[in-house]
Amino acid sequence: EVQLVESGGGLVQPGRALRLSCKTSGFSFGAYTLTWVRQAPGKGLECVAFIRREAYGGTTEYAASVKGRFTISRDDSKSIAYLQMNSLKIEDTAVYYCTRVTRGTYGADFFDYWGQGTLVSVSS
Amino acid sequence: DVQMTQSPSSLSASVGDRVSITCRASQSISVYLNWYQQRPGKAPKLLIYAASSLQSGVPSRFSGSGSGTDFTLTITSLQPEDFATYYCQQTYSSPLFTFGPGTKVDIK
Numbered sequence: 001e002v003q004l005v006e007s008g009g010g011l012v013q014p015g016r017a018l019r020l021s022c023k024t025s026g027f028s029f030g031a032y033t034l035t036w037v038r039q040a041p042g043k044g045l046e047c048v049a050f051i052r053r054e055a056y057g058g059t060t061e062y063a064a065s066v067k068g069r070f071t072i073s074r075d076d077s078k079s080i081a082y083l084q085m086n087s088l089k090i091e092d093t094a095v096y097y098c099t100r101v102t103r104g105t106y107g108a109d110f111f112d113y114w115g116q117g118t119l120v121s122v123s124s
Numbered sequence: 125d126v127q128m129t130q131s132p133s134s135l136s137a138s139v140g141d142r143v144s145i146t147c148r149a150s151q152s153i154s155v156y157l158n159w160y161q162q163r164p165g166k167a168p169k170l171l172i173y174a175a176s177s178l179q180s181g182v183p184s185r186f187s188g189s190g191s192g193t194d195f196t197l198t199i200t201s202l203q204p205e206d207f208a209t210y211y212c213q214q215t216y217s218s219p220l221f222t223f224g225p226g227t228k229v230d231i232k
Contacts, residue, residue, distance in 0.1 A: 037168075045160075045168065045211055045223040063220050097167055109215040110158045110173035117167055 002026040002113045004098045009118030022081040022098030029079035033101040036083045038094035088122045095119050126150055126217040128224035136232040141202045145227045147195045147212035156216035159197045163208045207231055
């Protein structure tokens, strides 16, 4: 059974840092691209960070809203993805989901498995 | 960047109704369009990928259609567990694939 379990969320003051973890099981972790998607309270979904599998260079991409402050990484030996969040702002308050990206027919990507999410609250 | 819009933003329907939700992209995205369902307090769940392919385990009352810029999610015979928010997502412009703003389906 494929599972993704996020942890590391909590209440933090503006300007501080937090590291989220996404522990996975049930699939060949190194063969997949992973993303972090966030959802602010009562709002929609936003992809904030993306890390390709090592076979594609393990390269990363970030939303403009977090670029320079957030860093996504992966440890294929442990099947864990991370999101290091620095210089947190009030507007980073959201539930953060870790997702697996699968490439299907015609090269179409889709997010087929999601974790349960971890809440990050940024407040003074 | 590809922008996504959805209509309506919300709708009220009854159990057994046929419901359609529209998603429009700001430029052609071929068939690189996914649909997700999110129930309150839960993570999103993939329903449809590549515009019309049903994800494994998803009931056949869900279907998707469209290509280019205009797409539709249809639910035939709405069930109680289908009352949720639905999001479209483009995966044409990689890699930070954008979602639509969502359509909330609630009980009439």
